[in-house]
Amino acid sequence: MRIMNRLQSRAVRLAAAGLVLAVGACSFDEVLSVQNPDELPEDALENNPSFISVLVNGVKGDYAAALDDPFIWRGSMFTDETLTGINWEQTARLNERIVQYDEGDADLMFSQISRALAQADSVSGRIRNLSENPSSDDRLALTLAYAGYSYIMLADAMCEATVKTGDVIYPDTALYQFAVDRFTEAADIATAAGEEDLENFINVGLTRAYLNLANYSKVMEIAPSVPEDFRWYAEYKEPEVENALAGFTQGSNHALSVHPHFLASPENYGSDTYDMTPDLTDPRVQHDPKYRLGHNQLTRIYTPFAPLMWETYNGETIASGGSPSDLRESINDGADIAFASGLEAQHNLYEAMDAVGGNDGAVLDFVNERRAFGNQAAVALSGDELTMELRDQRGRDLFLAGYRLGDLRRWLRGGDDMFPSGQHPVTEWGNYGDATCFPLPLSEYEGNPNINDPN
Numbered sequence: 001m002r003i004m005n006r007l008q009s010r011a012v013r014l015a016a017a018g019l020v021l022a023v024g025a026c027s028f029d030e031v032l033s034v035q036n037p038d039e040l041p042e043d044a045l046e047n048n049p050s051f052i053s054v055l056v057n058g059v060k061g062d063y064a065a066a067l068d069d070p071f072i073w074r075g076s077m078f079t080d081e082t083l084t085g086i087n088w089e090q091t092a093r094l095n096e097r098i099v100q101y102d103e104g105d106a107d108l109m110f111s112q113i114s115r116a117l118a119q120a121d122s123v124s125g126r127i128r129n130l131s132e133n134p135s136s137d138d139r140l141a142l143t144l145a146y147a148g149y150s151y152i153m154l155a156d157a158m159c160e161a162t163v164k165t166g167d168v169i170y171p172d173t174a175l176y177q178f179a180v181d182r183f184t185e186a187a188d189i190a191t192a193a194g195e196e197d198l199e200n201f202i203n204v205g206l207t208r209a210y211l212n213l214a215n216y217s218k219v220m221e222i223a224p225s226v227p228e229d230f231r232w233y234a235e236y237k238e239p240e241v242e243n244a245l246a247g248f249t250q251g252s253n254h255a256l257s258v259h260p261h262f263l264a265s266p267e268n269y270g271s272d273t274y275d276m277t278p279d280l281t282d283p284r285v286q287h288d289p290k291y292r293l294g295h296n297q298l299t300r301i302y303t304p305f306a307p308l309m310w311e312t313y314n315g316e317t318i319a320s321g322g323s324p325s326d327l328r329e330s331i332n333d334g335a336d337i338a339f340a341s342g343l344e345a346q347h348n349l350y351e352a353m354d355a356v357g358g359n360d361g362a363v364l365d366f367v368n369e370r371r372a373f374g375n376q377a378a379v380a381l382s383g384d385e386l387t388m389e390l391r392d393q394r395g396r397d398l399f400l401a402g403y404r405l406g407d408l409r410r411w412l413r414g415g416d417d418m419f420p421s422g423q424h425p426v427t428e429w430g431n432y433g434d435a436t437c438f439p440l441p442l443s444e445y446e447g448n449p450n451i452n453d454p455n
Contacts, residue, residue: 049130055123056139059146061241062119064234066112067339067402069244071153073256074105075405078435080261080420082400085254085294085301092296096424098433107441110161113154118164120147136192141202144186148205149339151179155212156406159437167450169440172212172409179209200225201232204340207348212410216352223349230342233311236335243335245400249303249327254294256327257301258287260425262399269425270300282374283315284308284396286324299426303327308343309401311336317375337401344403347394354387355414367393391418409436 155175316322
């Protein structure tokens, strides 16, 4: 748990300082034998029902820690969602769709998500043993749901993955099925507990997992039950769990930029004279109208404002003279991110309806509803053009909230390669590579005795 790790680190530093002072007053043997009466034994968390809430908060904290960075930030750099201004060659390669299994990005992506997953599964097992009524314990339903979302995150990011140092390397589709299994068990418990919000949280996860498994009938069965205004947030509040994304727009770092694909006027990316203010009409993807050079002095950075799925979003647009919420200020307010929502469930529903066919009218109505929200004129489309417009609206509605990499990979499995290609916007970096996912890292091959390094 990130929160506990930070507290433990602080405790270690204080203890070390105290040890130095104490050595002069007593023998070394006495120092070694000192006991801390306030220390919490490890088995207390495992065997005392009073600490279930602490374990549950740890699950939520580990998920939030994995979501902002690495999953959203590094995942968004891998797509057409963001650019980076970091002056590190490895990070630049990641932004070019080049990732190597023996470098830190693949390791961080796999290890952080795996930690969240293992924590959620482990705590679920403990609650089963500690709870008086596990079949109706909403805390168990919650941790199972977080396990389901962790499996989705792992499937979205990784080309393939092991689970908890196991001997099987699973493809992404198997990981989505594991998510379904966790959500299905969680749904039964949440229903028995009578927790409606929790049921909605679980159902959104089910629609996303089923969508990635191309089980469109299940998506269309479940999605309509989720209220349109439902949201579930990953919670960030310093110093417990920081939102790294907000931090990447602080000070002189300037590490995070909207990719030209989502700029108000993508054809004017990098223009020294162009002012995008008149075109910043879509409240969902607001950004600084003029660029600044990034930390690397190469990337033209258009700093994003809080998008729709962030709690600090205020719906204002620069074009109308408004002041969208600044990510650089959002970090002080917590900068919570909705990673499950009624709007996502709607998108999952209409994507499923579009995939099965025969629903152009209903899909077009939804597309124009979302276009109207973004101050865009209505369109009259059908077939492939309607599909692409539906996907564009999804990208705007769910911008910078952890969806784009999984979306592009799902559409690629269906035969549509929408990953950025050709000349990279930072021309000095040359052309994009062809990676579409993060490889299982070298650290797993070295640390997991049950699998062998393919190289």
